[in-house]
Amino acid sequence: MxxxxxxxxxxxxxxxxxxxxxxxxxxxxxxxxxTDDVVSWKNRGISNVNKEFANKFNELKMQYQKLMEEYEWNELVYNAKFSFEPVVGEIYHLYIAEDSTYFLSLISPQEWNKEHIGTFQLNSDKKWVLIN
Structure with a gap:
């Protein structure tokens, strides 16, 4: 005292x-x-945020892969040979010729014996959409 x-x-x-x-x-x-145990709170928060980032990354990765696949199909069809002006909404078939070139046709694969690559439809954005 x-x-x-x-x-x-x-x-x-x-x-x-x-x-x-x-x-x-x-x-x-x-x-x-x-004192509060903020370390465990931080660890839970970090874990939750990392899971959310991983999910978002995987979602973006899938969208990117789908976009690249659409791009490759469109590039293939636009570089193919065809002697007509495609109509929006119509269905066309992509084939490979004997000389390894691609060509677009209105004839379906059931009507002749050519190597069929895919069936496409031209949408209003002038993008070729793979049907099968």
Whole structure:
């Protein structure tokens, strides 16, 4: 008990008796202050966010693969030989000729004996859509 004050009394010369405004316990009868376990909270948060990022990445990866597949089919059809102007909404068939060139035809695979690559339909965006 220095200076005539008990040890468990909070007193400072600048602030006086300020125990009621301090963010921590100042006497023996005060409740115990426990620090929260933020490490486990952070780990759960990191795990959840990483799963969400992985799911979004996989979704974008699938969309990219689908887009690239559509691009490759469109490039193949547009580079094929055909001597007519395709009509939007009509169905066309892509074949490979004996000289290994591709050609587009209105004739279905059941009507003749050529190597059939795929059946396509031209949509309004001038994009060839693979039907089968």
């Amino acid at each position: 220095k200076n005539g004050k008990p040890d468990n009394v909070v007193f400072s010369i600048e602030n006086g008796y300020n125990a009621n405004i301090l963010p921590y316990a100042t006497n023996v009868g005060a409740p115990v202050i426990k």
